[in-house]
Amino acid sequence: MLHRLTTPLSKDTIRTLRIGDTALITGTIYAARDAAHKRMDEALDRGDPLPADLRGQLIYYVGPTPARPGQAIGSAGPTTSGRMDAYTPRLLKLGLAGMIGKGNRSQAVMGAIRENVCVYFAATGGAGALLSRCIRKYTVLAYPELGTEAFAAMEVEDFPVTVVADCRGGDQYKEGSRPYCKFS
Amino acid sequence: MRDISFDTIRDAVAELSVQACCRLPEPLLEAMRRSSRQEASPTGQDILKQLLLNADIAAKEDCPVCQDTGLAVVFADIGQEVHITGGLFEDAVNAGIARGYTGGFLRKSSVAEPLFERKNTGDNTPAILHIRLVPGDRIHLRLAPKGAGSENKGRLFMLVPADGIEGVKNAVLEAVRQAGASPCPPMVIGVGIGGNMETACLCAKRACARDVDSRNPDPRYAELEDELLELVNGLGTGPQGLGGTTTAFKVNIEFCATHIASLPVAVNINCNAARHAEIVL
Numbered sequence: 001m002l003h004r005l006t007t008p009l010s011k012d013t014i015r016t017l018r019i020g021d022t023a024l025i026t027g028t029i030y031a032a033r034d035a036a037h038k039r040m041d042e043a044l045d046r047g048d049p050l051p052a053d054l055r056g057q058l059i060y061y062v063g064p065t066p067a068r069p070g071q072a073i074g075s076a077g078p079t080t081s082g083r084m085d086a087y088t089p090r091l092l093k094l095g096l097a098g099m100i101g102k103g104n105r106s107q108a109v110m111g112a113i114r115e116n117v118c119v120y121f122a123a124t125g126g127a128g129a130l131l132s133r134c135i136r137k138y139t140v141l142a143y144p145e146l147g148t149e150a151f152a153a154m155e156v157e158d159f160p161v162t163v164v165a166d167c168r169g170g171d172q173y174k175e176g177s178r179p180y181c182k183f184s
Numbered sequence: 185m186r187d188i189s190f191d192t193i194r195d196a197v198a199e200l201s202v203q204a205c206c207r208l209p210e211p212l213l214e215a216m217r218r219s220s221r222q223e224a225s226p227t228g229q230d231i232l233k234q235l236l237l238n239a240d241i242a243a244k245e246d247c248p249v250c251q252d253t254g255l256a257v258v259f260a261d262i263g264q265e266v267h268i269t270g271g272l273f274e275d276a277v278n279a280g281i282a283r284g285y286t287g288g289f290l291r292k293s294s295v296a297e298p299l300f301e302r303k304n305t306g307d308n309t310p311a312i313l314h315i316r317l318v319p320g321d322r323i324h325l326r327l328a329p330k331g332a333g334s335e336n337k338g339r340l341f342m343l344v345p346a347d348g349i350e351g352v353k354n355a356v357l358e359a360v361r362q363a364g365a366s367p368c369p370p371m372v373i374g375v376g377i378g379g380n381m382e383t384a385c386l387c388a389k390r391a392c393a394r395d396v397d398s399r400n401p402d403p404r405y406a407e408l409e410d411e412l413l414e415l416v417n418g419l420g421t422g423p424q425g426l427g428g429t430t431t432a433f434k435v436n437i438e439f440c441a442t443h444i445a446s447l448p449v450a451v452n453i454n455c456n457a458a459r460h461a462e463i464v465l
Contacts, residue, residue: 020227020426035302065248065291074289075248080333080366102424103333103366124231124424125333125368126456128251130238147304148251148291160234162227162426173365176427180224181420 004158008056009097011117017163019170023121024158029058029100031138031152033079037087039143040151044090051142051151055095058121061102063148064138065128073138073154075128078102081120085109092116100161104173113165120165122172134159186263186321188465190270190279193323196463197280197311200327201256202288204461205248208239211397212372212458215433219370219423228428232370235423235456246288250368250457252331253290256281256311259328259393263320274313282307293332314386328393328460334367334453340385343447349408352377352449353415356435359451360416365425368455371432372396373416376450377439384448391436392452393460398436405437412437423456433458 003017007027017023030052032040040050061081065074081101088099089112098119105113105120113120123131137155144150164172213236220232242249258277268276285292285308294309295302318324339359343351356375363371374394376387399406412435422428433456442448 063251063291063293065251065253066289068247068289074291075242075251075253077251079252080336082366102368104364104425122365122424122426124234124238126250127234127238129242129245129247129249130234132247133241148293162424164426172427173425176225176227176425177420177422178427179420180422180427180429182418 007058009058010056014097014117014119014167017119017166019163019166019172019175021163023161023163025058025161026157026159029060029154029156029159030054031060031062031154033061033063033149034083035146035149036143036151037084041087041090052153054091056097058098058100059091059096060100060154064132067138073132073135076132076135077128078123078125081105088112092118105165110165110169110171114167114169117167119163119167121161122164123161131159185265185267187267187269188323190268190276192465193268193273193276194280194283196325196465197258197277197327198284198287200325200461200463201281201284201290201329202246204327204329204459205253205288205290206246207243208249208457209395209460211395212433213239215396219430219433223423223428223430225422225426225428227426228423228430231423231426232430248290249459250331250455251291252293252333253285254329254331255294256308257328257330257389257393258311258313259326259390260313260315261318261324262315263322264317265321266323277311277313278309281309281311323465324462325465326393326460326462331455334371334455337363337367338388338450338452340381341449342381343449344445345447347447351447353412355449356412356451357415357419359453360421360431361419363453364421367453369421369425369432370423370430370456372454372458373432373435374452374454375412375435375437376452377437377448378442379440379448380443380446381448383440384450385452387438387440388450388452391438392454394436396434396458400437405439409435409437
């Protein structure tokens, strides 16, 4: 099933998403990866606000290449999500609707997705040139000194993703391979 | 002796950086086209088509195929009759990386020190440089940018001779199974067999950087490459780990002499953007 989604996402919308479904996302999403997550975690420890109100929003794990003159952004595909596992449950508890990345998540993250009614999408890793065409605007909001790892707002249009973890506990990485696996 | 200048080497490395990051090797594209026809999963077929479209856009727009333009791994085979003028070879390679990654709008992903500050070097230097002295008066350069999503999933197994061929197969399967979706399958898998700890890893890296239409010249190892590919594709991981019959495009093996008591096996996984470019100076 194909969903057309506009951010922020409501819990009702998230409940309609099932693993294996595809979606085209339009609106603002937030770019943050390893170093920005560490900074956000430290900010929360100190009781400081996050660089943006993440309630109902999506974080995209991405570290783009520099934009050529006249372009919004360079190549911008997803990075491996598992490295953010340590920080993610806390953000989901605070109201983050979900993440866009690639690859398996920890049990703690999968549990937090279920408990907080969230979603985890995968974008195609290795398709950074194609995905960059869906990104209209890239604005660094915090931690500019991190360069490609800065926290940024992205305006996206019909950004293509697949639901890989849904709020019912579904895990596409487990279910997807089952029909094709020749090992028991 | 034949003179090759610092500037010639620097300019060649700069050009190879951009070429490798923006244009996928033709044998890899051919493997993607073939797999998109043969893949059993409809989702997998879609992903392979996306990857082909992506490669097309990247080549036309000089946009990196993937945003992780990696650490630059450079294999340099330097002829013994070459005389390098105007500076040090290693400096020339690094100057080329800096120029290629900065001028070519590639991502700078290198931090100077791994644990405390992790400060970005700003120009993607230093390159990971593997030099061999070879006969002749040429320099052969092969630049293979390697992203961390796949690199982080590499494994080294210090097997013993009694583990044999089955041990090698199990090691490769374990590495690929554990890697899951993270290295962006369909992958290209480099397997290094023999040597000691570090040469097994280097063999795996060299195997990883080989073209997907190449075969190990030893027919026994070439056959093992095919067998391993079939086994890996039987895992069902599929394109992007979403399920399917194309988990890898190719398994390449490189081997070398080893100790009577050792059977090291290194598995270096490359992502679907198995990039490299080469030039002979």
